[in-house]
Amino acid sequence: MIPDPQHYYLYSAYILTWAIHGTYLFILARKAKRVRKEIERLKRSG
């Protein structure tokens, strides 16, 4: 079966959409981790 070339564009668009949202959520998770660490540090230092 010859794959429809249109499917490449379709799947690329869908995959890129989720890659963009995933990257943003990953950045947010990293930021949240950093903030949690800073809160812990502040708590320890009183």
Add this chain to the structure above:
Amino acid sequence: MKHGFTVLAVITAVLLSFALYTALVMAPVEQTMGNVYRIFYYHVPSAIVAFGLFFINFGASLVYLIRRNTKADMLALVCAEVGVVFCTVNLITGSIWARPVWGIWWTWDMRLTLTLVLWLIYVSYLVLRRFSTSSQTALLAAVLAIFGALDVPLVYFSIWFFRTQHPSPVMGGGGSLDPHMGYALLLNFVAFAFLAWLVCWTRYRLEVAQRAVHEAEAMQSLMEGAR
């Protein structure tokens, strides 16, 4: 609060999964474009959600300019950031759709150019928020947001005001849409709106925590300086 967040996350996941199924499987094939038209189930909702978020950013910026309300400032920042993410998706999916349909990735068409300008304005807004150390940053950003918001109706109405290559809206633009396609589009819009709500909520909580940490650090260094 935490319980509400979990419920929202579950609803969003279910909606997104079902919306993906309707977009790829349930919606019928378009006669002229074939399956590639299905990109519009992500392209159009992303644009509407981005415009909605920029509109909230505009309202929150106005409130900040009038009342100097910190919560409004945080809401404006959060909506601009999440709006830029959705606007990026809109630009990229549009470009991927254009390649097989128009034969080009990009053209300096009025709607495309104005959308790119809109994206650049809000990226500038975020760069200003991120790197400016002035005490007037929030004020400057609020003013920039007002100008940015002026571009939103220009993008939307550019199809009527100018000769453009971009397709007219199927709803409210004189076109008609198969009911199954309309259902899939609506469902994807609702799912994306829920995703935006969830992400904005997460980002807002993070912003509150970040500001609290900065305040605590400032207090700590003040107390250390006083000793």
